[in-house]
Structures are given as structure tokens and as C-alpha cells.
Amino acid sequence: MVRTKASVRAGSRLLQTIIAVALLGPGAALAAPEWNLQPPVTPIARQIIDLHSFIFWVCVVIFVGVFGVMFYSIFKHRKSVGHVAVQFHENTTVEVIWTVIPFLILLFMAFPATRTILAMKDTSAPDMTVKVTGYQWKWNYDYLQEGFGFYSTLSTPAAQIENREPKGEHYLLEVDNPLVVPVDTKVRVLVTAGDVIHSWWVPAFGVKQDAIPGFVRDTWFKADKVGTYRGQCAELCGKEHGFMPVVVEVVSKDDYAKWLTAQKAKAAAAGDDPGRVWEQKDLIARGEKVFAGNCAACHQLTGKGVPPAFPALDGSKVVNGPKAVQIRTVLNGVERDGKPTAMVSWKALSDTDIAAVVTYTRNSWGNKTGETVQPSEIKVARQ
Amino acid sequence: MSSIPHDHAAAHGEGPDGHAHHPTGIMRWITTTNHKDIGTMYLWFSFTMFIVGGCMALTIRAELFQPGLQVVNPEFFNSMTTLHGLIMVFGALMPGAVGFANWMIPMQIGAPDMAFARMNNWSFWLLPPAAILLVGSLFVPGGAAAAGWTMYPPLTIQAGMGMDFTIFAVHIMGASSIMGSINIITTILNLRAPGMTLMKMPLFCWTWLITAYLLIAVMPVLAGAVTMLLTDRHFGTTFFNAAGGGDPVLFQHVFWFFGHPEVYIIILPAFGIVSEIIPTFSRKPLFGYASMVYAVAAIAILSFIVWAHHMFTTGLPTAGILFYMYATMLIAIPTGVKVFNWLATMWKGSLTFEAPMLFAIGFLFLFTLGGFTGLVCAIQPIDVQIQDTYYVVAHFHYVMVAGTLFAFFGGTYYWLPKWCGRMYDAKLAEAHFWLSFVFFNVTFFPMHFLGLAGMPRRVPDYAQQFADWNMVASIGSFGFGFTQLLFFYIVVKAIRSGAKAPAKPWEGATTLEWTVPSPAPYHTFETPPFVK
Ligand SMILES: [Cu+2]
Ligand SMILES: [Cu+2]
Numbered sequence: 016m017v018r019t020k021a022s023v024r025a026g027s028r029l030l031q032t033i034i035a036v037a038l039l040g041p042g043a044a045l046a047a048p049e050w051n052l053q054p055p056v057t058p059i060a061r062q063i064i065d066l067h068s069f070i071f072w073v074c075v076v077i078f079v080g081v082f083g084v085m086f087y088s089i090f091k092h093r094k095s096v097g098h099v100a101v102q103f104h105e106n107t108t109v110e111v112i113w114t115v116i117p118f119l120i121l122l123f124m125a126f127p128a129t130r131t132i133l134a135m136k137d138t139s140a141p142d143m144t145v146k147v148t149g150y151q152w153k154w155n156y157d158y159l160q161e162g163f164g165f166y167s168t169l170s171t172p173a174a175q176i177e178n179r180e181p182k183g184e185h186y187l188l189e190v191d192n193p194l195v196v197p198v199d200t201k202v203r204v205l206v207t208a209g210d211v212i213h214s215w216w217v218p219a220f221g222v223k224q225d226a227i228p229g230f231v232r233d234t235w236f237k238a239d240k241v242g243t244y245r246g247q248c249a250e251l252c253g254k255e256h257g258f259m260p261v262v263v264e265v266v267s268k269d270d271y272a273k274w275l276t277a278q279k280a281k282a283a284a285a286g287d288d289p290g291r292v293w294e295q296k297d298l299i300a301r302g303e304k305v306f307a308g309n310c311a312a313c314h315q316l317t318g319k320g321v322p323p324a325f326p327a328l329d330g331s332k333v334v335n336g337p338k339a340v341q342i343r344t345v346l347n348g349v350e351r352d353g354k355p356t357a358m359v360s361w362k363a364l365s366d367t368d369i370a371a372v373v374t375y376t377r378n379s380w381g382n383k384t385g386e387t388v389q390p391s392e393i394k395v396a397r398q
Numbered sequence: 399m400s401s402i403p404h405d406h407a408a409a410h411g412e413g414p415d416g417h418a419h420h421p422t423g424i425m426r427w428i429t430t431t432n433h434k435d436i437g438t439m440y441l442w443f444s445f446t447m448f449i450v451g452g453c454m455a456l457t458i459r460a461e462l463f464q465p466g467l468q469v470v471n472p473e474f475f476n477s478m479t480t481l482h483g484l485i486m487v488f489g490a491l492m493p494g495a496v497g498f499a500n501w502m503i504p505m506q507i508g509a510p511d512m513a514f515a516r517m518n519n520w521s522f523w524l525l526p527p528a529a530i531l532l533v534g535s536l537f538v539p540g541g542a543a544a545a546g547w548t549m550y551p552p553l554t555i556q557a558g559m560g561m562d563f564t565i566f567a568v569h570i571m572g573a574s575s576i577m578g579s580i581n582i583i584t585t586i587l588n589l590r591a592p593g594m595t596l597m598k599m600p601l602f603c604w605t606w607l608i609t610a611y612l613l614i615a616v617m618p619v620l621a622g623a624v625t626m627l628l629t630d631r632h633f634g635t636t637f638f639n640a641a642g643g644g645d646p647v648l649f650q651h652v653f654w655f656f657g658h659p660e661v662y663i664i665i666l667p668a669f670g671i672v673s674e675i676i677p678t679f680s681r682k683p684l685f686g687y688a689s690m691v692y693a694v695a696a697i698a699i700l701s702f703i704v705w706a707h708h709m710f711t712t713g714l715p716t717a718g719i720l721f722y723m724y725a726t727m728l729i730a731i732p733t734g735v736k737v738f739n740w741l742a743t744m745w746k747g748s749l750t751f752e753a754p755m756l757f758a759i760g761f762l763f764l765f766t767l768g769g770f771t772g773l774v775c776a777i778q779p780i781d782v783q784i785q786d787t788y789y790v791v792a793h794f795h796y797v798m799v800a801g802t803l804f805a806f807f808g809g810t811y812y813w814l815p816k817w818c819g820r821m822y823d824a825k826l827a828e829a830h831f832w833l834s835f836v837f838f839n840v841t842f843f844p845m846h847f848l849g850l851a852g853m854p855r856r857v858p859d860y861a862q863q864f865a866d867w868n869m870v871a872s873i874g875s876f877g878f879g880f881t882q883l884l885f886f887y888i889v890v891k892a893i894r895s896g897a898k899a900p901a902k903p904w905e906g907a908t909t910l911e912w913t914v915p916s917p918a919p920y921h922t923f924e925t926p927p928f929v930k
Contacts, residue, residue, distance in 0.1 A: 049847060049863055049864070049866065051850050051851065052783055053852055059779075062779065063779045063780055063782065063783055066777060066780055067783075070773070070774055070780070074773065078767070081737065082766075085744065085759075085763075092744065092745065093749045093750070094681070094750045098747075099748055100681040100682045100747045101746040102683065103682075104683040104684065104685050104686070104687065109738075113734065113735065114735060121728070124773075124777065125723070125727060128778065129720060131779040132720060132723070132778055132779060133716065135782070136716045136719075176467055176859060177467060178467070182465060182466065186465060187860065187861045210552065211551075211552045214711060216854075218783060221782060221783060223711045223782045223785065225712045228640055229641060229645070230646075232713030234713075245861075249787070251545060251546045251553065253553060254473045255472065257472065257854070257857030257859050323539055324473070353634065354631075356556075357556055
């Protein structure tokens with residue numbers, strides 16, 4: 016049912032587009048974002064869009080000129096209208112002309128492009144710096160000067176992706192925790208990755224930087240309009256590559272200051288005194304969230320995994336065995352033949368989060384160990 | 399080379415066309431050293447892989463018909479994009495070009511066969527095992543390689559044994575290409591008929607001569623890159639692992655040092671085919687023959703110094719970006735020269751529009767469009783927005799499908815009468831062109847919009863604002879796919895029941911292959927012709 020409705024809707028939208036194109040002509044259609052680069056909100060993105068328009072129109076003019084000649088020839092020089100071939104096959108003058116003129120046109124294109132490149136590469140004198148780390152399949156944002164950070168994961172429910180629910184407005188372009196930055200501020204972005212190559216891309220900023228494990232690259236942007244800007248990972252990074260959006264909220268400087276204070280308070284509170292002793296049900300509730308955000312991409316919400324690539328945790332020997340082994344697995348990841356597997360180390364999670372997720376997996380689905388793992392145990396295991 | 403006349407003496411014997419001593423049935427094909435037989439096998443192999451890769455493309459387009467996951471899961475989707483790319487590049491386009499070379503180069507230069515006839519057999523028969531490895535990898539535990547045809551580590555280090563299958567397939571296909579290239583170079587340099595100087599050679603031979611040098615230069619580099627992947631995966635090296643002192647980006651440099659010349663390896667023979675067709679149906683010699691040769695050479699040389707334009711978002715230093723951008727833009731000049739020369743060849747000709755000419759004009763029109771989008775991609779700031787998006791997908795399908803594949807269709811319609819001695823149904827062939835032309839554009843033109851609007855490539859699902867154009871593209875792709883069944887029908891019908899073809903079915907044709915009867919006898923030019 017749902018699927019039929021969805022296809023009817025998609026079909027009608029298609030029809031609308033066709034009609035819009037037919038009635039309004041390409042001029043009107045070009046204004047819609049589905050046809051062209053997204054509306055820019057940084058000086059660089061604006062320069063890029065101008066560059067693109069310039070080169071686009073130059074190409075259109077050349078194209079029309081060149082193929083005007085071809086179609087003239089096709090209509091006038093055809094055998095069926097009795098045209099007899101003229102047997103020339105060389106002309107140094109025109110050959111020189113059509114080598115030199117394109118060269119000059121290219122010079123005109125290279126000049127503004129060079130200017131933009133120099134501006135893009137100038138990451139000096141930033142007002143603030145954030146570090147972005149790509150993981151399979153989420154982003155980590157680290158506010159280096161403020162001393163806190165968080166993960167940012169797709170928040171579109173699986174039911175929408177699997178067509179069991181209607182899709183929301185920002186389907187696949189929404190996250191739990193967006194990156195928040197102040198308006199009119201030069202933000203330097205340090206980009207790296209923890210596993211494979213990703214690419215951090217926000218079209219409205221004109222920023223795309225590959226995130227390369229083991230290396231830190233930098234780029235920058237200065238957004239001049241408050242709003243929410245959405246992009247995606249742009250480098251194939253495995254199974255969920257299509258499902259790791261980038262969302263940046265640009266807020267006023269005041270709102271940013273408030274947000275910072277709140278975040279710091281939250282970080283302090285969630286700094287989760289590792290000595291605290293938790294109730295099992297609280298840990299399980301928290302663990303479910305940690306699991307959904309970090310582990311379900313591979314092991315699945317059902318705990319069944321995707322064997323053989325990603326093993327089931329439901330019924331797993333490790334999860335139902337001694338807890339020390341499982342804690343070690345999660346803390347250190349799994350190596351096979353001396354090489355890291357997709358099961359990487361989860362050390363970056365807090366003691367409480369690891370305790371929660373371990374407790375959760377040991378008491379979910381078919382697993383009924385009844386055991387609780389406290390943050391203090393993780394703290395010990397880390398040493 | 400002394401073995402060539404010898405071979406033929408043995409094979410020739412009684413019958414006027416020398417069939418007498420050849421094995422028949424399947425053994426004829428397995429043991430053949432005849433350039434025409436081998437050319438035929440290359441072409442059928444290419445077509446088979448084209449259909450296999452095409453089915454994968456249609457799987458991709460079916461999944462992308464609507465937002466949401468409907469047809470396949472994301473991992474299988476990634477395997478489809480990966481195998482589609484590898485199969486089309488290494489299985490369909492490259493062997494297709496070698497098929498044309500095998501058939502036409504000896505006949506165009508007045509040589510009796512390829513220089514190394516047995517190696518020719520071997521270089522073909524390496525391909526089916528490679529294809530089996532690639533397609534078979536779908537059925538191994540963990541599935542086929544799913545990291546894209548570009549095989550970037552560290553993602554490829556994580557992959558299962560399907561990746562090892564892919565690596566070995568690439569090794570084998572590389573060996574086959576290198577042998578084929580040595581053969582082509584030797585044939586062209588040593589076996590030309592008396593009077594056939596290099597600068598009198600048909601342009602198709604020139605483009606292949608230069609392509610063969612490119613292949614010899616870069617296939618070993620690709621083999622090196624995938625071998626490093628293999629040792630990183632299994633033998634503890636860390637070429638591409640920063641933790642061990644390596645660098646993941648190193649792979650990209652090595653890969654694209656192969657990869658950019660590779661795109662010219664794919665397009666240059668197509669240039670050659672089009673340069674044969676356009677003069678024939680314009681009834682005029684090719685305009686600017688010498689500048690065409692120089693342009694091909696210039697493109698080939700430039701192709702070695704532009705590779706990092708595929709890596710504009712990896713964080714190259716400023717000087718690197720500027721260098722690769724300028725160098726890439728320069729390629730527009732010799733490419734432009736070629737387009738202008740083709741147009742000047744048509745200018746004041748006496749044009750007719752048989753199927754080969756239609757495909758050549760379609761090539762000219764759409765390839766040029768792909769050239770323009772290539773120029774747009776070369777401008778690094780713009781590339782930052784469109785790299786790894788559907789814009790790039792549109793760009794390279796304009797040059798590879800509307801470019802090379804259209805040239806192959808044109809070449810097939812041009813030479814099929816020579817190959818099988820029969821004409822095809824001209825009306826159907828024209829219909830094949832128009833359907834291909836329309837559906838090609840319905841499929842790939844909207845991808846420019848998708849890319850500009852921000853849709854990344856290699857994703858199994860997408861946001862709502864991309865829904866309309868994806869639906870259009872998917873519809874077009876099925877149209878394009880089914881149209882190719884018509885091509886199959888046209889060719890088979892011609893072979894089985896086409897009208898008898900004259901030695902020279904095209905009024906304007908001038909090259910040597912048209913001086914022999916149709917179908918070309920099993921052995922041609924055993925006594926070399928004399929070229930004035
Ligand atoms: Cu990704
Ligand atoms: Cu390239």
C-alpha cells in the first residue's frame with residue numbers, strides 16, 4: 016500500500032516537473048535548486064557559482080557556434096540536394112586560428128579560477144577551529160578550543176528507508192547532532208578519518224575535503240547567513256556511505272554563545288562520574304541508544320548482524336561468555352591475522368557508554384546473562 | 399616475424415582461401431592464429447561483457463528509480479557499481495577496440511596478419527578467465543568487490559576475498575592488453591605494404607599505434623598498484639596504511655597515473671574509427687590529416703601529466719592544484735583541433751547519412767558535450783562542488799558511451815559488410831541509432847542536474863529533491879538497455895540472411911580493406927599490395 020502511494024506521488028511529481036519545464040522553459044527551471052548548484056552562503060561558494068555560470072555560457076556559445084556550422088553543413092552539403100564534394104583537405108590559416116583562439120579562451124577561464132583557488136587555500140587567521148573526523152558511518156565534531164566534542168549520526172528512521180513509513184522532508188539529510196557554528200566567523204576545519212577515506216562536503220559552503228585516515232587536511236568557510244545547511248559524505252566509504260549526511264547549523268553569535276554554555280554544562284554533567292554505580296535498567300536504556308548510534312549499522316538493531324561480514328551479537332559466544340572478553344573486544348576492536356577488522360576499537364566512547372552498551376547487548380534479544388557492567392569496570396579494563 | 403609467412407604456408411595448402419587445414423568447430427576458435435577469427439572473438443566477447451555490465455547498470459538504475467531501498471541492499475549495490483565499471487572498461491570497451499584493431503589494422507596497412515599470430519591467440523584467451531574471475535566473485539563469501547572500480551584503500555583492505563578475485567582479474571587483463579599492444583606496434587611498424595609510409599596510414603592505425611604505446615606505459619603501473627593492494631591485504635606491507643608509515647593517497651596517485659591515460663586508451667581508437675567514417679560519407683579526404691596525427695600524439699603526451707585532476711579534493715598543495723588544472727585545460731586544445739577537423743571534413747562534402755555516419759555524427763555531437771563538461775570539471779574550484787557527484791557520472795558516460803560505444807556501433811555498421819559479406823537492414827540500423835541517441839540523453843543528461851544539485855555518486859538511496867531526475871534517468875536507461883537487443887538482432891540477421899555485400903559498399907571509401915572481396919577471404923594480402 017505504502018509503496019503504491021509513494022510511486023503515485025513520485026509519478027505526479029515527475030509530471031509536474033515535465034509540465035513546468037515545458038511551460039516555463041529552461042529559464043525558470045534553472046532557478047530551481049534541482050537544476051543547478053545550491054544557493055551559496057559563503058564568499059567561496061559564490062565565486063564558484065559565478066565561475067560555473069561564466070564557463071557554462073562560454074561553452075554554450077561555442078557549442079551553438081560549432082554545431083550551427085555542422086547543421087548548416089548537414090542541410091546544405093548533402094548529396095540528396097545535389098551537393099558535390101569540394102576536394103580540399105588542408106588550410107594552414109584556419110588550423111592556426113582554431114588552435115590559438117581556444118588557447119585565449121582558456122586563459123580567460125584560468126584567470127578567475129586561479130584567484131578562487133588562492134582564496135580557498137588560505138586557511139590563515141581563523142576565528143575558530145573544529146576538527147572533523149569521519150568514521151564508518153558517522154562524523155565526529157571536536158571543538159578543539161572548547162574541549163568538547165560529539166558524534167553526528169543519521170537520524171532518519173530505518174522505517175522510512177525501508178518504505179514502511181512516509182519519508183520526511185529532510186529524508187537522509189538529517190542528523191542527531193549537527194555541527195553548530197556562528198555566522199560571519201572564519202571557521203577552520205581540520206579534516207581526518209578514523210578508518211577509511213570519507214569526504215566532508217557542504218555544497219552551500221563550497222567546501223569538500225577528503226577525510227584521510229592518518230593525515231589531517233584543512234579547509235575553511237565563513238557563512239554569512241543563519242540557517243541549516245545539508246551535505247553528504249562524498250567518498251565511497253562502504254555499505255552505509257549513502258547514509259552519513261553532514262548537517263551544519265549556522266546561528267547568530269549570541270545563540271552560539273548560549274549553545275556553547277549549554278554544551279559545556281552538558282559535557283560536564285555527562286562527564287559521567289565514572290565512579291557512579293548504575294541501575295541495570297538505566298544502563299540498558301542508555302545502552303540501547305549507544306547501540307543504535309554506533310553498532311547497529313553493522314550488527315543491526317535486531318542483533319542479527321549481516322553474516323558473514325558482520326556477526327550476530329544475538330546468541331554470540333562472546334556476548335554470552337565472560338564479560339571481560341567482551342569488554343576487551345569492544346575496547347580494543349578485533350584483529351585478524353594482525354590486521355584490523357571492521358570491528359574497530361571503541362575506546363573513543365566514554366566509560367559509561369561502553370558499560371551501557373555491553374550491559375545492553377548482554378541482556379537483549381535472546382541474550383539473558385542478567386549481568387550488569389559498571390563504568391568502573393571499563394575504567395579498570397582500559398589500563 | 400619470420401614465423402608469419404611460415405604459418406601461412408602451412409595453413410594455406412590447397413583451397414583458394416586456405417581453409418583446408420584448419421580445425422573446425424570449437425577447436426578452430428581455440429587454436430586460431432588468424433587475425434580475423436581473433437578479431438571476431440574479441441568483438442563477441444566485448445558484446446557479451448557489454449550485456450553483462452549493462453544488466454548491472456540496470457540493477458543500479460532500478461534501485462535508484464525511487465528514494466528508499468527497494469531492489470537490492472546497499473552492499474550488493476556497491477558491488478554492482480564496482481563490477482559495472484570494471485566490466486565495461488576492461489571487458490567491453492578495451493577488448494572491443496582490440497577487436498577492431500585485429501580485424502582492420504592488417505587489412506588497412508596491407509599486411510597478411512598480425513606480427514605475432516600465436517601471441518594474438520593467447521592475448522584473447524586470457525580474457526575469458528579474467529571475466530569469470532570478475533563475475534564469479536559475486537558468488538564468493540563476502541560478495542564481490544564493493545569499493546568502486548577505482549579500488550581506493552583502505553576500503554579495499556577491509557574487503558573480502560572478492561577483492562582478491564578482482565585484483566587477479568586486473569592482472570590478467572593487463573597482461574592481455576600488453577601483449578595485444580606489442581603485437582599492434584610490431585605489426586604497424588614492420589608489416590606495412592610497400593609504399594604505405596607512416597603518414598599515409600589510415601588514421602585508425604595511427605590512433606591505435608599511439609594507444610598501444612599508452613597501454614604499454616600504464617598497464618604495468620596499474621598492475622603495480624593492485625599488487626601493492628594485495629600485499630597490504632595479505633602480506634603485512636603498509637604501502638597505503640598511515641599507521642605503518644604508508645599513505646592511502648599514494649594509491650590514488652599511482653592509480654590515476656594509469657587512469658587518466660586509460661581514458662585516452664578508450665577514446666583514441668574511437669577517434670580513429672570516426673576519422674574513417676566521416677571522410678567516407680562526406681566523399682572527401684580527411685581534413686588536416688597531419689594535424690590529426692599530431693593532435694592524437696599531443697593528447698597522449700599530455701595525458702601523462704594531468705592525473706591529479708581526479709584528486710582535486712584530497713588536499714593537494716596550491717601549486718599542485720594550479721599545475722594540474724592548467725595542464726588539464728590544455729588538453730582541450732588538441733581535442734578541439736580534432737573536432738574542428740572533423741567538421742571541416744564534412745564542410746562542402748557530399749554527405750549521406752547511413753547508419754555509420756549517423757553514429758559518427760552522434761559521436762561528434764555528444765562527445766563534444768562530454769568534452770565541455772570535462773573542461774568544467776577541470777576548473778578546480780568547480781570540481782570541488784561536482785567531484786564524486788552525478789555530474790562526473792554524466793561527464794564520463796558522455797565520453798565513454800556516446801563517445802567510444804557510439805564509435806564502435808558506427809564502426810560495426812561500417813565494416814560489418816566486409817566482415818561477413820552481407821548487408822544489414824539499414825532501416826533497423828538507423829532506428830538503432832535514433833533510439834540509442836534519444837535514450838542515451840534521457841538517461842544521462844539529467845545526471846548533470848543531479849550532480850550540480852548535490853547528489854553524490856555511488857549511493858543506493860537519495861534525498862527527496864533528487865527523485866524526479868532519477869526517475870527520468872532510470873526510465874531512459876531501460877530504454878537504452880533494451881535498444882541494444884535490437885543491435886544484436888540486426889547483426890545476427892545480417893550474418894544469417896543479409897543481402898550479399900559488394901567489395902566496396904560505400905561509394906566514398908578509399909582505404910585498402912575495400913580492395914578485397916566481401917567477406918574478406920580468410921587470408922588477405924599474402925602478396926603485399928603496392929601503395930602509391
Ligand atoms: Cu562515505
Ligand atoms: Cu583524467
